[in-house]
Amino acid sequence: MKSLVLEPDLSLNIREIDVCEQLGPRDVRIKLHTVGICGSDVHYCMHGRIGPFVVTEPMVLGHEAAGVIVEVGALVEHLKAGDRVCMEPGIPDANSRASRLGKYNLDPRVRFWATPPVHGVLRPEVVHPASYTFKLPDSVSFAEGAMVEPLAVGMHAVAKARVKPGDKAVVLGAGPIGLVTALATLAGGCSEVMIADLIEPKLALAATLGAITPVNVGHQNLSDVVREKTDGWGADVVFECSGSTQAAACLFDVLCPGGTAVYVGMPVEPVVMDIVAAQVKEARIETVFRYAHVYDRALSLMEAGRIDVKPLITDTFRFSDSVDAFEFAKQMPATSVKVQIQMPV
Amino acid sequence: MKSLVLEPDLSLNIREIDVCEQLGPRDVRIKLHTVGICGSDVHYCMHGRIGPFVVTEPMVLGHEAAGVIVEVGALVEHLKAGDRVCMEPGIPDANSRASRLGKYNLDPRVRFWATPPVHGVLRPEVVHPASYTFKLPDSVSFAEGAMVEPLAVGMHAVAKARVKPGDKAVVLGAGPIGLVTALATLAGGCSEVMIADLIEPKLALAATLGAITPVNVGHQNLSDVVREKTDGWGADVVFECSGSTQAAACLFDVLCPGGTAVYVGMPVEPVVMDIVAAQVKEARIETVFRYAHVYDRALSLMEAGRIDVKPLITDTFRFSDSVDAFEFAKQMPATSVKVQIQMPV
């Protein structure tokens, strides 16, 4: 199986690698079609680790994926060979305490694609539990299907925020996660989203996605914009999607009394937070780790035409060019949001 | 002041009536522009009472209203003469226990327009608290402004249901309340709404309003439709908007495990409910009484183009023809949803 393999010395090659997988009775085997590149993939390429997860053995990259089912286990009922699908990349232990509570994303024993020592899916095939495999509606392409994974983060953030119809939201950061969160926020009932970033092309893209006001914090004052758009009351919800420690620290300024802040992005360093600024507004602060129970919801909103992720897919490479694709992604071009790789047919 | 007055003998006349109102420091005076006819107005015309509220003195009808501010009290800050506005028709006691808890709609001492002994607003002018008066966005017409009152019921129902993005909903009844609830449900994040009724023109109108599947329960089986649209799981939320006791009794059939039923419509008689059918799904049942805290939210969603109430305004009369308008409304024509009356300029 030719796969895209990251070596412990951080070199990246398309090469044969043996990934031994048995099809269990509740599993499906999927031929991969499209795989997106996530910031974490790039981070492993550059640094060889994320927190406690270290690349000590060769590892296949990629966890944002869509494909076609080629084989199903004996007990699988809702899927069949030929179905076009996308997949949740994390496989929890269904019997863990967290899973039983319905919070399978918090199971510390979850096995997550392209997180050492678990292989990702930039390879021809993968065996996966049917429970975490979702049929694509006819109107949703493989490329869009591979976008469900990042979109799921935004969907989960909006569900955690408990957005109410007519809420006004601020999204800090117009990268891939900021943009999918903005889309989810609008789909979830917000009447107005203000999105803040420093990179003009990303803001320009954001402005095309719906009732979204771009705010270039390089020369605009976000607090002023929020004050004007909310009659001075503040935003009902603020989503921190930049991972910037400055952004994460100051978000209570633009929040309304009794409002909600959601930390979606993962700041690379601890954040200096003004707790008293949060307290005088009795801010509720939600934190988000991946997602749970949102794939089918994301797909149904895409099918209904309520969320359109196509404008975020800015760059597509063939699998044979996937090393180039990663080089491109490392540069983080201002006009690029999501880079995807198409597997050989 | 020429007003539309319902007499205790149930005759209806345009005539002079003295409604004495003083402008307090926190009040505004509004010249009425458009007033919608609600089912409760028609009910008072036909029966002279709703529950404990009996028409024993002449009463001006109408509580769905928009107009222009002509005078403001000394302490009013956010409104000025010339502002186009719509108004919440209920005025609670801000110091009541319910109001202090934020549930002003549940204050038993609320004074509500066109509910005996409080006059409605089918008259030239009204004095109203600025707190319950909302500025219309430029893009929202007076006719749409007068629709905010019924829309608020649907918005409140969706907020109470705590709809999550990608929920699938059923709305029972395609009358005015069913239709505004369907609009609010979509705006609030549902990916799919199935609306059930017996009257074909209402269903046909519903089908034009968005991702709404009309179900004529005269010849279609609602359970079958829901099963198909939800992969057999059931609807996440069911809104009972028909006021029909049969509908109110059977809604647990189409609900998913752990789902939510909301009683929006007021059934005229007690409902025979299969509690065990609700229990085996652990249904949460919310009940709705008018609305609170949603006017500004409804307006912002209308301004953002996320809710369009114009298709529901099917019939418009001049004030001089308002007795005819009520005769028309009493007939409940199959193609009529909302009847509005335009006041003299």
Place this chain on the structure above:
Amino acid sequence: MKSLVLEPDLSLNIREIDVCEQLGPRDVRIKLHTVGICGSDVHYCMHGRIGPFVVTEPMVLGHEAAGVIVEVGALVEHLKAGDRVCMEPGIPDANSRASRLGKYNLDPRVRFWATPPVHGVLRPEVVHPASYTFKLPDSVSFAEGAMVEPLAVGMHAVAKARVKPGDKAVVLGAGPIGLVTALATLAGGCSEVMIADLIEPKLALAATLGAITPVNVGHQNLSDVVREKTDGWGADVVFECSGSTQAAACLFDVLCPGGTAVYVGMPVEPVVMDIVAAQVKEARIETVFRYAHVYDRALSLMEAGRIDVKPLITDTFRFSDSVDAFEFAKQMPATSVKVQIQMPV
């Protein structure tokens, strides 16, 4: 294995029956010590069915149980032979949609002890998943351990009600479920519980359990009592535990505006409900089906001395007298709450 077997002809015998059970790697084998008799056990004895569940084959009765572990599967970590335990009687499919959402009690494929065709545990031993087996604290006896099952219903009802500290509650019905709900309600933060019944000895027992006001609705007016105890505001929460259709229908009278009603008991017939009475208070209505995620919580409150179920264990029989125990339970003596059977050592 000598077991208490209900035959399809409704005769009840202690006799040999072959219950074939294999110990899986995540299972434990438990020697039963104490088993309580539930209303559903008695109902099967008398009527041979509950809803769709019909006794067509011989079935061992009993599902409220505590015992000692005698063997553990290879993957069991948190339990060992010799541990004193109690068990959740329902075994869900961990991969069902309901289970993955954390609502395993709503899994339609749950296998529940003493619900046809699943055998109960009035027998020497049982094999059970370790995940649904809970170690008893040293201070909790086997008899108390066997009470965790009914207590769990009350605990779950209180969790669903989202009781806040200082809430005032009404419990309708002072049978076993009413009494455990009253205990859970107090433990969950209520400052005052009013419990209503017609049977004086049950009310007298209730009054000994804490800050509980007994109300004999045969000669006292519950509404008057609630009005006096709540300064006219109404109860924050009402728990319907009587299964009586009259009680289930009228509970909104004693509820405060914005209050919560919880249907815990299962009324044998549909309930005629005054929806409008619920709506004018915007009552939230929760329904309860068994329980989920509360066994460990119940045990920790018992260990902390915050819940004492011992006064509810009114009658204890030896296993050899278990047919007599069921005859006794069928009579429903006014002074009996919970009948338990002790298995042979």
Place this chain on the structure above:
Amino acid sequence: MKSLVLEPDLSLNIREIDVCEQLGPRDVRIKLHTVGICGSDVHYCMHGRIGPFVVTEPMVLGHEAAGVIVEVGALVEHLKAGDRVCMEPGIPDANSRASRLGKYNLDPRVRFWATPPVHGVLRPEVVHPASYTFKLPDSVSFAEGAMVEPLAVGMHAVAKARVKPGDKAVVLGAGPIGLVTALATLAGGCSEVMIADLIEPKLALAATLGAITPVNVGHQNLSDVVREKTDGWGADVVFECSGSTQAAACLFDVLCPGGTAVYVGMPVEPVVMDIVAAQVKEARIETVFRYAHVYDRALSLMEAGRIDVKPLITDTFRFSDSVDAFEFAKQMPATSVKVQIQMPV
């Protein structure tokens, strides 16, 4: 009126001061009986300011108070002269946006006793809105009544945390706010509270208050204690009551997956927070500012014997010794929790 007055030069005197107050129709006049000293009172004495609030004019101190009604306004219904009462020290504008939402504690225009320029109540009499004045049950003394104010902070924190019966909690800090939070946490349904501090006498006092495990973090490892007490899962709720930036920063270590952290204490400096540590557990973080809607709840739990604040009242002074009382409070003796001042009869 002889009052305890803090001068802008930070000198403290008992002297005459003219506090002009008119009794409105919804007000009551209260003769003060007992007034507690709060940390904020002491802070004003020592520093002359808290954040933006600066003592620029002479100001009467004290806001934790109980007394006797001596006069009632014309519209007051639920109180009468002679009633023993305690009072919420903050008076919001009932028409503000925050108040209408039921969050009157977040109204930026709230007038709060002993917060410049509003006088406190270490004086003979005060006029106060009846809505924020609460009758003491017969069994609750004036000294306990004056403790309701600090207790309300803990009650509000527990309500915000949405404690469920059987939760296990950690309280960081065993000062007055930590101790009232621990009491509220137990009353609110927690089965186990671990309280952490460095000062042994405070921990020793805590240990006498209920199912509370004292943890001296000077020589004990809190994480180890929590791990043992929760079978390795972590605490369901952590209340930060120390105001210590170290404590505020590290509380996610002891939290369970999906758990809740509540910032009750106000850290004097910004906190360096490990957001990723919160994210991997999807911690919900609530922040608390004073309280709302809890006085009556606190009183009912005190009346029911569920909360006993008497052990926290460690030191009582006569009003004539109130300057000494403040000197004593400034020293923060290890064995002192709450200092109260009794007004002249």
